[in-house]
Amino acid sequence: MAKIADEVRRAAVSRLGELRADGVLTAGHVRTVAQSTGVSERTVWRWLSPQAARPVRQPRPHYILSESDREAFAFYRGNIAAVHRARHAVVAGDGTTAGAPVPGFLAEGWARSRPVTLRTLQRAFAEELTPAERAAWQSGESGRRAASVYLQRPDALRGRCWEMDHKQIPLLVLPPKGKATSPWMTTVVDDGTRALLGWAVALTPTSGTVFTAMRMAMLHEPDRSPFGAVPERVRIDRGLEFAADAVEAALGTLAVVMHRLLAFQPHRKGKVERLNLTIGQMLISQLVGFTGGPRDASGKLYGPVKDSVAAKRAAEGQAGGPMRIERFVDRFAAWARWYNTERPHRMLGGRTPLQAWTDDPAPLRRIPADELRHLMLADVERTIRKDGISFNSLSYLAPELQGRGGQVVQIRYMPHDDRQIEVYLAGKHLCTAYPAGQLTPEQTDAFRAHAAAEAKRLGQERRRASHRARRTLAPMTGDGAPAQESRLVDQKTGRGASRQALDAALRARSSTSLLGITPLTTTDKKES
Structure with a gap:
């Protein structure tokens, strides 16, 4: 700000000097300059005085950090006071600070340096290092990200782009069987309207949870939700890596491009990350069993349900304990409807996600429910x-x-x-x-009718097969028997004999033919 003020002052004084040389300078000109620069009229007149035109002594140049100073800042984790102590010890010839020797690479770099004060070092680090650089060594990657600036994508048209996320909810719920646990949630957000298109809750992270959220986001049911469309692209991070291949195969069937984002870069899908933060602040933190609340000096959760194993087991049978997962699903469904239809969004100009979806005239690609159910x-x-x-x-x-x-x-x-x-x-x-x-x-x-019809059909098939077997059965009557007599066919009518006649004929002939003995014919008896 000091350099900008000097430039403004120099420009104002130059213009007023021109007006004075032309003989047209008035108090009104001075008053206008004073109001524009935020100073008093007396100050402006002082600028125009002969004493102010004298050359001003240039300030002493600021100290410039050396490479060793920067390495020491990283070595001492952003502690400038520790950097100054180590530097002063090396310059003084001691080489020991805080009871420990200064590292050799720092002592070598500072060997011929001049002494500086702590305030000089603090001012130099504040001027030459960005807040992100300082935070990276003081608090780590989270601090660097907090001070970073990111590009912002332009909002896509409705239904064209999704952002998906999968995370464990900091809430204890009771499953149908077993002890209280924290469920997992998958959320699908529309990039253009911030609408919560789909979601799913499960006890363990499975691909089924992801498919459920995607199916809800694609399915268009006017009586339940006005949303629903097949997108052009979907962004997921490494949190969904366990289901990435299955999700990519299902989306590929519908010609949807899936973008797998790099790990540990949540800003690349900032809309769904912000929605998850909103869910935690507005819903999860208000429910019994929230595990992300304030804690006491020893680190224990205040309650109403403490996060110890004994407290969880004790709360399972109490009225004020964790809610059942089915009830939480109902509560979340009601909250999602409120978020989509009633809550105004600052980034949408005060409109709700439903209003932003309705106002967007972009065409949508729908898919019938009977086709979708086999995919997702x-x-x-x-x-x-x-x-x-x-x-x-x-x-x-x-x-x-x-x-x-x-x-x-x-x-x-x-x-x-x-x-x-x-x-x-x-x-x-x-x-x-x-x-x-x-x-x-x-x-x-319908089930009973189908069972009866199936039993009747199988019975008919069995009887038909048995009847064909009897008609085509050829008993062993000897090589000389005529072919037409070897069949159990009524020779007079040419039709099949009755069932009783066939059975009698089989019994009469089987007694000897099964032993390999052929009954004597009339001709044989005469010859004998």
Whole structure:
């Protein structure tokens, strides 16, 4: 600011001097300059005095940091006082500071340096090092990032670009079975409108959680959400590396480009990172079981649920303990609707994400729900049992499962959604199965009707096969028997004999023919 003030003063004095030389300088000119430069009129008149025109003595040049000074700043982790003590010890010929010898590379660099004061060093470091450089050695990478400046991407059109993130929530919840734990959440944010398009919660990080969030973001359901479209590109970081290949394969089917960002660079997907911070501040921190709250002097969480193992177990059976994961999912769904439809966003000009989505006229690429359900679902193998397909402590049934007990099938499902599963056999969609205890009367009747029809069809097939076997059975009647007599056919009518006649003929002939003895014919008897 001092250099800028000198330049402003020099320009003002030069102009006023020109006006004085022309004989037109007035008090009004001085008053205008004084108001513009933020000084008094008396100060401006003093600038115009002959004494002010004398050359001003130039200040002593500032101390310039040497390479050894910078290396010492890094060695002593940004402690300028420690740098000054070590430098002073080397210049004084001692070579020892704070009871320890100064490193050799610093002593060699400072060997012929002149002494400087602590204040001089502090001023030099403040002027020559940026805040990011100082913070990098004082507090590490987090401090450097806090002082850094990043480029900002222009907002994309609605539905064209996603940002995805996957993180563990600092909240204790109760799973269906087991002790309290912190779940994982996957969120999908629209780059252009900041809308929370999709999300999913699970106890462990799986690709199914990611697919659920992506499916919600793509699916367009006017009665539930006005959002939903297939994007052109998706940004994910290394936190989703465990599902990157599966996600890339599913997105590639829809011609969506996936950008895998570098590790430890959250600013490259700043919109979803900021939304996660908002979720933690506005929702997670207000729930029972929040583990990121204030702590006492010993580091223990104040509560209402302490983060010790004993406290977690004790809270599981209390009314004020952690909520069940199903209840948390409902709470988050209500919060997501409020965020998308009611909360004004500063970066959107005070509009809500829904308003920004509606105001954007960009065309959207939709995909039917029946096509999408086969792409964005988690999959696992199961064996069909007598009670159906067992999954997540439920038995799923469908009419198409009749007669397939023991077969291994592949099922696809949505986490925390037990309403239905999709069943695949040999890569082809077999049916949609529903929980046995939640079947509607129509589904129950359809299942029983299909079972009866299947039993009737198999019975007919068995009878038809038996009938063909009896008609084509050729008993051993000897080599000389005519071909037309070796068949169990009624010679008079040319039709098949009755079942009783066929059975009697078989019994009569089998007693000897099975022993290799051929019955005597009438001609044989006469010859004998």
